[in-house]
Amino acid sequence: MAGYLTRRLGQIVFTILAMSVVIFGITQVLPGNVAYVIAGQFATPDQIAAIETRLGLNDPMWQQFLRWAGAALQGDLGTSMVMSRPVGPLVAEALGRSAQLAGVSFLLVALIGVVVGVVSGVRAGGWFDRVALVVTWLSVAMPQFFIAIVLVLLFSGHLGWLPATGYTPISGGVLNWLSHLILPVATLVVGLFAHVASLQRASMIETLGASYVRAARAKGLSERKVITRHALRNALIPTVTVLTLDLGILMGGIVVVETVFSYPGLGRLMITAVEQKDLPVLQASVLTVTVIYAFANLIADLCYLALDPRLRTGHAGVR
Incomplete structure (x- = not known):
């Protein structure tokens, strides 16, 4: 296990270093010039040249x-070119x-997706399964920005129950904090839980038809024990994979959701940095997302080992 963790951490370090080169290169070829953003539209060529030299x-x-890389390795992510604030904080x-x-x-995506998938798989063909299939199809078909707009129009515009935009810290009151999270969270959950539910359903149906499950039933075990002790553990392994992928999709979806709901998070910060060509902020933000996704994959691999002890010997099938 120690050797496996060492190799995986080495892969993560290499991935982050490679992505830092890619991120820096891409941000350098973005159209526009931050000097014009700082100096304003009426700046003279000499003023623009002076700002470019200073930066x-x-x-x-x-x-x-x-x-940039040398400073980042020392924990210094630079200073925002537009806001003149340290990028790290x-x-x-x-x-x-x-x-x-x-x-x-x-x-919520993990909980709702797994529960719906397990129940649908166990009761395949029943009324719950048919309703769940329709709901998951609709969820996959609707883009997140459309879901967000519908929720805002219904719950904020028409009913007036929830705020449409903004953010309140939890120190400002739990209920107020929750009220600003409900619509963005609902948008992300509706758009993502279908992936988990569909795969969990298919995996559950396949696992329930396996020989070891039939053997457990032949021994006289109750259906509940067959499902919880034998089928569910193995049926969860593919779901861990899709949950890891959904984490990456979630980070991408946050950009859309935070923009629609004017939520002051990392996604909206990246959009603002692109608009203003604030390179240090954009580079640090994208690098942060890369690090999160890399460690999410490591956690997924560790979950594989926990769910399937056979993988601990040779790590077969683990990325």
Whole structure:
């Protein structure tokens, strides 16, 4: 296990280093010039040139990358070119707010998706299964921005029950905090739980037809014990995979949701950084998402080992 963790951590480090090069290269070719954003539309060419020199934008790209990467390794993510604030605390604040949104959404996606998938798989062909299939089809068919707009029009515009935009910290009151999370969380959950439910249903049906499940039934075990002790554990393994993938989709969905609901999280910060070509903020934000996704894959692999002890010897099938 120690050797496996060492190899996986080495892969994560390599992935982050490779992605840092890609991220830096992509941000350098974005159209526009941050100097014009800082100086304003009426700035003279001399003023633009002075700002570019001060920010080091005229240096060769490799020098800019080494300067940025060296500082990042020391924990210094730079200073926002537009807001003149340290990037580290700026990204940390936005990440904290996004973590609340993503954490609640991910837990609900996992819980609802697994429960619906298990019940549908156990009672395949029943009324619950048919209703669940229709709901999951509709969920997959509707884009997240459409779900968000419908929820805002219904629960904020028509009924007036929930705020349409903004964010309130939990220190401002739990109910107020929850009221600002409900619509963004609902948008993410509706758009993602169908992936988990569909795979869990298919995996459950396949597992219930396996020989070891039939043997457990032949021994006289109750259906409840057959499902909970023998079928569910193995049926969850593919679901762990799709949950990891959904975490990546969730991070992408947050960008859309935070924009629609004016939620001041990491997604909205990245959109603002792109619009203003604030390279340090954009680079740090995307790198943060990369790190989160890399460690999410590691957690998924560890879950594989916990769910299927056979993988602990040779790690067969583990990425």
